[in-house]
Amino acid sequence: MPKSKKFWEIINKADNTAEIRIYGDIVGKKSIFDNSSVDPISFADDLAKLENRPVTVRVNSNGGSVFAAQTIANNLRTYKGATTSIVDGLAASAATIIVMAAQKIIMPAGSMMMIHDPMLRIEGNLNEEDLQKCIDSLKPVKASIIDSYMKRSKISKEKLYSMMRATTWLTAEECIKYGFADEIQGEVNPVVNGNMLFVNNLERQLTDDEASEIKNKITKHTNVQDQTQKEEFSMHDDIKKALIAVCNAVGIKVGDDAQAAPAAPQNAAPSNVLATQVVNQGGVTASDPVQAAVAAERNRIKELEEADQPNNAVVHRIINQAKENGQHLSDIQAVLDIIKDEQKGEPGGQQFMQKLVEDQMQSGSNQVGANPGGNMTEQQRDAAAADYMVNLLQNKYKGGRA
Numbered sequence: 041m042p043k044s045k046k047f048w049e050i051i052n053k054a055d056n057t058a059e060i061r062i063y064g065d066i067v068g069k070k071s072i073f074d075n076s077s078v079d080p081i082s083f084a085d086d087l088a089k090l091e092n093r094p095v096t097v098r099v100n101s102n103g104g105s106v107f108a109a110q111t112i113a114n115n116l117r118t119y120k121g122a123t124t125s126i127v128d129g130l131a132a133s134a135a136t137i138i139v140m141a142a143q144k145i146i147m148p149a150g151s152m153m154m155i156h157d158p159m160l161r162i163e164g165n166l167n168e169e170d171l172q173k174c175i176d177s178l179k180p181v182k183a184s185i186i187d188s189y190m191k192r193s194k195i196s197k198e199k200l201y202s203m204m205r206a207t208t209w210l211t212a213e214e215c216i217k218y219g220f221a222d223e224i225q226g227e228v229n230p231v232v233n234g235n236m237l238f239v240n241n242l243e244r245q246l247t248d249d250e251a252s253e254i255k256n257k258i259t260k261h262t263n264v265q266d267q268t269q270k271e272e273f274s275m276h277d278d279i280k281k282a283l284i285a286v287c288n289a290v291g292i293k294v295g296d297d298a299q300a301a302p303a304a305p306q307n308a309a310p311s312n313v314l315a316t317q318v319v320n321q322g323g324v325t326a327s328d329p330v331q332a333a334v335a336a337e338r339n340r341i342k343e344l345e346e347a348d349q350p351n352n353a354v355v356h357r358i359i360n361q362a363k364e365n366g367q368h369l370s371d372i373q374a375v376l377d378i379i380k381d382e383q384k385g386e387p388g389g390q391q392f393m394q395k396l397v398e399d400q401m402q403s404g405s406n407q408v409g410a411n412p413g414g415n416m417t418e419q420q421r422d423a424a425a426a427d428y429m430v431n432l433l434q435n436k437y438k439g440g441r442a
Contacts, residue, residue: 059097064100095121095175103133104133127153228240
């Protein structure tokens with residue numbers, strides 16, 4: 041007989057913390073195949089083994105059994121260690137009950153929650169009296185769900201009843217507003233293809249109305265992100281130019297071509313072609329835009345991680361920032377090349393930056409005003425930009441802080 045599998049996974053971390061991953065459907069029955077328990081009663085035993093260490097509960101689930109979710113939530117509420125829940129894409133239906141039980145709730149931008157009335161799957165032949173009993177049994181279930189939401193909610197109980205009745209999809213920003221989450225960290229990218237929602241390897245069938253609603257929310261989220269990224273790119277371009285000006289000022293000659301991202305080799309495939317190739321290698325139809333987008337994103341992260349230098353605080357921070365704001369390796373390659381070329385012989389990029397700052401300060405260019413007037417020459421503006429960068433680096437990295 042096949043071995044039954046729990047719908048949660050507990051991972052012990054090296055820093056004396058633990059993660060509980062609930063990825064998939066929440067079930068509430070014991071296995072019919074063998075004696076190993078996968079019902080939530082055994083969740084309490086697994087939780088007790090963590091001995092009150094800090095726990096992060098990561099959830100990406102369409103929901104499932106309300107009673108199983110309530111059991112897990114109760115165990116988390118009585119757990120004596122610190123608890124944090126993170127919505128790794130979607131917390132829908134019963135999964136929201138588990139998320140609400142943590143002391144702190146984090147949602148990445150683009151992640152969502154969905155709340156709705158409890159439902160009952162009915163089999164067999166039922167008469168009117170039997171059906172009425174089923175309807176009546178749902179009322180206390182809904183009341184118990186409302187109670188779990190009210191422990192955190194900033195809105196009224198009547199509003200919650202109405203939102204559940206209407207089946208309500210909530211963005212991370214809306215969850216913050218209503219009290220269902222505490223902060224936004226990171227980002228996921230949901231995709232609606234027809235009536236299917238794809239988010240972080242989770243799929244959910246949608247109604248026509250839900251698909252339309254979520255597409256609208258995704259579009260608004262994307263517009264906000266695009267505007268933010270445009271502002272960030274503008275800022276990064278200014279800093280890159282200032283960094284190049286600093287290098288030139290201290291005798292490190294950087295050509296004009298270093299100010300632009302290196303051109304891709306002529307035989308290199310465009311990013312969209314690369315995504316298609318990755319999809320093909322995975323055995324997925326290349327015409328599937330969802331899988332192509334996922335493959336492209338994985339390739340972007342992989343390239344950045346391969347260029348990372350964890351022992352180099354400056355490079356490591358640049359790589360992490362690029363991951364978060366959607367940049368590709370080519371977008372930051374010019375700055376990485378400057379650091380790489382000039383840190384030879386130095387124990388690390390942080391020391392190189394400090395030396396660069398000290399050399400520039402001794403050059404006297406720090407006497408140039410940081411707020412140049414409109415009548416300054418281009419050379420004077422470059423000097424002022426260099427001075428600004430020196431001060432920025434001085435404040436950020438002097439004294440060994442990263």
